[in-house]
Amino acid sequence: MKKRIRIMLALVLMLTLVVTACGNSTPATTEGQSESTEGSQTEEKVLVIALEPDYFTFDPGYAYELYAPMIIGVTYDTLYEITPDSDFPAPQLASECVVSEDGLSYTFTINPNAVFASGNDVTSADVKFSFDRAKNLQSNASALLIDGEGNGIVDIETPDEDTVVIHLSKPDSSFISKTTSTSYAVLDSAIVIANGGISDITAPGKDTAQDYLNNQSAGSGPYIMESFSADDKLVLVKNKNYWGEMPDYDRIIIQDMPDANSQLISVQKGDIDIAFNLSADQIASVSSSSDVNVISGPTMTMGFLLMHNDPAIGQQVSDPYVQKAIRYALDYEGIHSIIGEGTVMPVSFIQSGFLGALDPVDVKTFRDLEKAKAFLAQSPYPDGFTIDFPVSNLAPEGIPLTLIAEKVKSDLQEIGININIVPRDWGGGYGDEYRDGTLGFTVMYWGPDYYDPNNQLAFLPGQFVGHRAGWTADLNPELAAMHEQIIRETDEAKRAELLGQVQMLTAENSPFIVYAQYPKYIVASKDVLNVEYSNVYRMDLTQLKKAD
């Protein structure tokens, strides 16, 4: 009998727990957060963003991941920045910049008002420390300060506290643009040194500041990083010592939410304010919703087909006529419908929006199967052929490359080219083969490392992406020479003209077919104003405002 009573009690307790749990089911909203934290925090403006993050470090000396600039961009300042009003860099920490006649020296004057969150003044010594450290760490970030051939920053001088002189190995018309990237974030050197930071050539083995910088920021931006827990959330709070215009939100929580469906229903329910990783299909289901705003904008992410020029690697697709046939056989309109509304097709590998970019191609009229067949007839394979098409498991802007591959397959079948799609893992070998330039025919994507069209010149013959398609400088010396010409051209109008010429020359004659410039979709609560996609920061958090 006693045993039965015990069992019954256990059952009642269990049911009570379940019922209690279900009863407490009111979802917390951002307003609820303010209410639950009584007293002084009732007025706090809190923003919650859901994201499938790729970041794992916030040390500007290492970070390069897609979403890292969203955090580093508001916790640190750079000498120049890209503002929402203009595609051209504007001064941030620098109050002015003088470029020497030979284009080899940049003298920046630092804004005397600039202070770090710690209260320390921002000085030229901090700039030198930060750039030297980022350059010497030999990390992803270092590649923007010095390239594989040793081109880039060779020396930094600090004649006084407010002046920093940067010497380059050769003129670089995109240098100011590069200084807007997170690799050039200026760190509070006193704090970083105290936590193991080293800026000289011994940095790769001896610098131990990354652990510190992964959990705390040491910059002069409008926010400071309060906490970061991988696979959980990151919290930013307003920097009370910020020397510029104060942002609107007091606290920003970036919640890890890898599943896009969960993001979508959470934003509709009001538990989060912004959902970041949604596809075009998901957007369609909320486009008429009165509770949320749908924001879309073009990204600088572009998808392309690579056809290797070396016959030993590219086989049939190394033939120039086959390359042209493929270019005209693809149904770009169909491909764009897979990617979603807002997709555009750049003329070549300079994305729409960049300096000198030509108007996008009209995808409704570009496809020409007769022309494609005619080109194929001029090749050694007039009756078509069969070829392997390795495709990685990557998904730029949430669209798997395998989906694009399927469409390419069905399009090319119409002119007699049969492709065998070979699914591959990016980290499991595909990435290495792509980097080594041993893939014959594939589909890939590319996003610029810094906001400047010079970044795209990596696709030219003899440059590192060009090499991946076997496009060596000797195959097109005229085009290869334009790389140096554009890099050295400091007159923006002339640079734009040269970039236009590059696009004209490569529109039909290159081993790359750029099929799309991807759009980005964001769903935000109507309570959040000024939500925009930023190609530099993914989202400029300082611009967001809470609706009254």
Added chain:
Amino acid sequence: MNLAKFIVKRLLFTVMLLIGVATSVFILSKMVPGDGVSSYLSPRSLANEQIVEAFKVKWGLDKPLIVQYVYYMKNLLQGNLGQSIRTGNQVVSDLVKNYPATIELASMSILLATFFGVLFGIVSATKRNSLIDQSLRAVSVTGVSVPSFWLAILVLYVFYYKLGWAPGTGRMSLGIQAPRHITGLYVVDGFITGNYEAMLDSLSHLILPSIVLASFTMGLITRTTRASLLETLSTDYIRTAKAKGLPKAPLMYRHAMGNAAIPVLTVIGVGFGNLLGGMVLVETIFAWPGIGQLAFQSVKSLDFPSIIGVSLLIAANYAVINIFIDVMYGVIDPRVRYDR
């Protein structure tokens, strides 16, 4: 004494098992083409040999395979699982950080699965071939056959979004302060520290993911309980007890259920292990910061030190649960001996 010997023997076996698992995972990770360099370096950095070399040196990828293995096993025996390439933290600290969230979810799930599984199994067996039996069997078959990712999306949509009966993703509502860290189990920590708001909130966040995780195991337990109980009920000694006029309840709970419990216990043990493995998708959909989410992110970014750490942890869990289940056999059925 026999039981103690048995446990020591099983623990030694567990150590051997973990060494085997560690070696297998290491070999598998090295059989995968590529060394992860492409996963971590940007296209621009990949073109810079100096950066590529520095990366390989930093992570020991420049050393011969056998040297990598010796270092790896040496560190492992010292309890050092290495550093996660993705998070930059020690793998052990990542596991320690994420483990309580998973244990909390798995415990709640196994509790639900066991309670409802055994209950449904008993009802099914006693009401054999009735409408209730047919319905419960249908429920258990559905639980076993529905994919967890689909069920997760479905329950989120219905019970969180449409009906608003349960909270959505995460371990706690964003506005509520997590309880002071004692065990890492929010419900327990909330209770110990008297932070009842946090305790109830975290308990409510457990509901949907634990229902999803419990559904498969509950189905298995229901079916096993029913089958085992029906078999026991048809034995001679139960028939004799019935003939002698033993009341139904003691007959069922004391005599029949005790003997039918062993297969059920086995299923519960296996189910608990499966829960830990099945966490990956459910934790990802529910943004649950546990071992499943860690596994998902580690696999996605080819973070081999972390992948090995997660594999070892799950293997260790299986081993410990099996030891526990073996011990429980003896408690439930004294005929089970450990000295053979």
